[in-house]
Amino acid sequence: MRGKPNRSGPTAAVVRGRARLEELGRLSPVYFAYRGPHEGWFAEVAEKYADNALWARLPAYISPRALRRDLLTGGFMRYRDTVVVEPGACWGCGLCASACPAGAVRVGPGPVAVDYDKCLDCGLCAAVCPTEALEMASSPSAYLLDLASSSPAPLRFICDYALAESDLEGVRVKCVAAVPRQVLYIAAARRGEARAACVRGPECPLWPAASEWGEGLAREDADFVVRLKRGAQIEARSKLAARLAAARLGMEAGVVEASGACTLCGACEDVCPTKALEVRGFSLYFTPALCAACGLCAAKCPEGALKVGRSRVERPGEARPIFVDEEARCAGCGRPLGYTRRMAERIAERLKAAGLPHQHVHLCEDCRRRAVGAALLEDSEAQL
Structure with a gap:
């Protein structure tokens, strides 16, 4: 191994031959490691992130062989190679919690939190998080995106x-599940293909995370593979920007469908963390490339009108209407009422079901007053 172990911060290391980083963990809190012919490229990229402060928030554990002297000197103190949390960046979408194979991630009430007693350290939560609220200290998203956009050869x-346990060349990550899938698409657009190797497959203790992460990707021997037409140079500095770019390259995007029960109340627009949904006039517009498919919109819709999934989409960056209504008009004079026809019908249905007056929903203010006056007059005449 070439590289200078650093007790006070992460180390960028070039590995020659097989290596178990856990045996070297006491020399450095985090290793950025690589095995392959492009040492200069890797070192240049990795050293930008070697002073990364994320590692300082990693949970520590102590070897059972440690003596009191070792604890005082830090001789056997090691840090877990796991995720760190930035609560202020959390949108509350819940993708991390639903993806975690160990049930170690909790979202709400309050921002995201990780139960490290349950955590498998696979990094899948960080890969699916649309922001930087969850990051693997040994493979932060900015580092991975930098590698993807600058690799001198197909990236693995x-x-x-x-x-x-193998002689495969590539950039080390704790588990392939920790790599945001959009990183592979950006790397493949540059060099024609990108790979992520999971050599143990179903025998790996982290396979539940790796298999979920790799669902839908081509599998060749140990590698998950993405292939694209080469030659595109894409630079994205955040996971969200990378997902927008990757959706245009063919990565699955979120898909939202709206049924006729939609009233354009705007609840979905208010709760959508990525602003993929927008009410414009009397239409609901949706931009697939922005959608994280978190399902918050469907969960919050009072009418149960939304269905969320994932699919490859043509022109994913283009906003398109998924529900179109028309403005309700006064049943008396035809004046526009300022809300949708479907909303008027739905409110009237609920009032009627509750045994309450409901005809006024279809009237403007002037016609309501006239209707009330006529009803009062009719009632008074009936009492005479």
């Missing part, structure tokens, strides 16, 4: 088992 990520 290799897990710790691949580093220790």
Whole structure:
């Protein structure tokens, strides 16, 4: 291994031969590691992030062999290679919690939190998070995107088992599940293909995360593979920007469908963390590339009118109407009422079902007053 272990911060290391980083963990809190012929490129990128402060928030654990002297000197103190949390960046979408194979991530009430006693350290939560609220300290998204947009050859990520048990070349990650899938698409657009190697497959203790992460990707031997027409140079500095770019390259995007029960109340627009949904006039517009498919919109819709999924979409960056209504008009004079026809019908249905007056919903203010006056007059005449 070439590289200078650093007790006070992460280390960028070039590995020659097989290596078990856990045996070297006491020398450095985090390793950015690589095995392959492009050492200069890797070192240049990795050293930009070697002073990354994320590692300082990692949970520590102590070797059971540690003596009191070792604890005082830090001789056996090690940090877990796991995720760190930035609560202020959390949108509350819940994708991390639903993806976690161990049930270790909680969202709400309040921002995201990780139960490290349950956590498998796979990093899947960080990969699916649309923001930087969850990040693997040893593979932060900015570092991975930098590698993807600058790789001098087809990029491959290799897990710790691949580093220790195989001769595959590539950039080390704790688990392939920790790599946001959009990173592979950006790397493949540059060099024609990108790979992520999981050498143990179903025998790996982190396979539940890796298999969920790789669903829908081509599998060749140990590698998950993305292939694209090469030659595109894409630079994205955040996971969200990368997802927008990757959706245009063919990565699955979120898909939202609206049924006729929609009233254009705007609840979905208010709760959508990525602003993929927007009410414009009397239409609901949706931009697939922005959608994280978190399902918050469907959960909050009072009419149960929305269905959320994932699919490859043509022109994913283009907003398109998924529900169109028309403005309700006064049943008396035809004046516009300022709300949708479907909303008027729905409110009237609910009032009627509750045994309450409902005809006024279809009237403007002037016609309501006239209707009330006529009803009072009719009632008074009936009492005479």
